[in-house]
Amino acid sequence: MKAAITSVAHYVPPTIYPNSWFEDKIETNDEWIRTRTGIRERRFSFEGGVTDLMLPAAKEVLEQRGLTPLDVDCIIVCTITGDRVFPSSAAILQRKLGAMNAWGFDLAAACSGFLYGLITASTMVESGAARRVLVCSGDKMSSILDFTDRATCVLFGDGAGAVLVEQSSDQSLGICDHILRMDGNGEPYLHQKAGGSLRPPTLETVANREHYVFQEGQSVFKSAVKGMADVSYEILERNGLTGDDVAWLVPHQANLRIIDATADRMGLTRDKVMVNIDRYGNTTAGTIPIALSELHRDRKLKKGDNVVLASFGAGFTWGAILIRWSIDS
Numbered sequence: 001m002k003a004a005i006t007s008v009a010h011y012v013p014p015t016i017y018p019n020s021w022f023e024d025k026i027e028t029n030d031e032w033i034r035t036r037t038g039i040r041e042r043r044f045s046f047e048g049g050v051t052d053l054m055l056p057a058a059k060e061v062l063e064q065r066g067l068t069p070l071d072v073d074c075i076i077v078c079t080i081t082g083d084r085v086f087p088s089s090a091a092i093l094q095r096k097l098g099a100m101n102a103w104g105f106d107l108a109a110a111c112s113g114f115l116y117g118l119i120t121a122s123t124m125v126e127s128g129a130a131r132r133v134l135v136c137s138g139d140k141m142s143s144i145l146d147f148t149d150r151a152t153c154v155l156f157g158d159g160a161g162a163v164l165v166e167q168s169s170d171q172s173l174g175i176c177d178h179i180l181r182m183d184g185n186g187e188p189y190l191h192q193k194a195g196g197s198l199r200p201p202t203l204e205t206v207a208n209r210e211h212y213v214f215q216e217g218q219s220v221f222k223s224a225v226k227g228m229a230d231v232s233y234e235i236l237e238r239n240g241l242t243g244d245d246v247a248w249l250v251p252h253q254a255n256l257r258i259i260d261a262t263a264d265r266m267g268l269t270r271d272k273v274m275v276n277i278d279r280y281g282n283t284t285a286g287t288i289p290i291a292l293s294e295l296h297r298d299r300k301l302k303k304g305d306n307v308v309l310a311s312f313g314a315g316f317t318w319g320a321i322l323i324r325w326s327i328d329s
Helices: 030-037 050-065 089-097 108-127 186-188 203-207 216-235 256-266 284-297
Strands: 002-012 016-020 039-044 072-078 103-107 132-140 157-168 174-182 191-192 213-215 250-251 305-313 317-324
Touching: 002 050, 002 108, 002 284, 039 157, 050 072, 050 089, 050 132, 050 157, 050 284, 072 089, 072 108, 089 103, 103 108, 108 132, 108 157, 108 174, 108 284, 108 305, 108 317, 157 284, 174 216, 186 191, 186 216, 191 250, 216 250, 216 256, 216 305, 216 317, 250 256, 250 284, 256 305, 284 305
Parallel strands: 002 174, 072 103, 072 132, 250 305
Antiparallel strands: 002 157, 016 039, 132 157, 174 317, 191 213, 305 317
16 A cells, blocks of 8 residues: 555745845845845744644645545644644644544654655555544744844744645555655754753743754755755665656755755756745745645646655754655646
8 A cells, every 4th residue: 555645735924024134133135145045035924833834734735635624534743843842733733623533743853854754644544554644844933043143044934834645546656765864963063952851941041042043054054965965866776767757856945055966966957846945945844845835736746757855954864755746737
């Protein structure tokens, strides 16, 4: 039994924050941001929690399939910016959605969260443990950004995507292969210094601005270029494919140079690479499902297309998934 994505949707906040918005807050400008990252604008939502970003996408994927929330067996929420430390954002989303027959949980793998969540969901469906798994993936990065830190605050945005994972009606289509990796030695280079059980919140941690994203950019960049490119090439090689066989690469949207390096390693022309970092920035766990949803919405995905999803994030975590697209355009 093979699992497949049977519907996909996304939601991004309506308010656009262009690069110029930062100019009166930190020492930066539009050219500096664009030339280093490829980002020209992003979306922020300064009200509500991450489940408020996921809810519209979750409703839409069910509507696409003609299902109700009561038809969902399990909800996996992939995020590092949950509404609360506890209960889980999956439980909060279940209540808001009205999916009272579903159990669920949160999954924290940062930028690789959607890949980890998608494979978890597909394994559940393929084993018979669930019929329909709703995977909601995204982050409200504005809630953990230090808007006085030029090195991080310009990079991120808010947004979420959702997919429904079910048994494939055609066993030649669906989720074909995956490679997921992790290296905990990457912890020092990308993390949040305080807020967990290791360093609970105190007056000192708040005063020292330790509840925001910390990133040592060069170390992360070097690891991401190699990790994401290598694993994307490896998944093609072990499935006997080349860049000519791939319809789309849907990469994590962290930095345009990382995306370009991955495409080069796979032997892909740029017209086969989905890029929306210029409009949304890095929405962390949200980047891949948002990009996938846009491709589907714009009818750029055809049934039977080979699609590679690839990511790299904090942990370090990284991976690639090979999908043979199963939804009619």
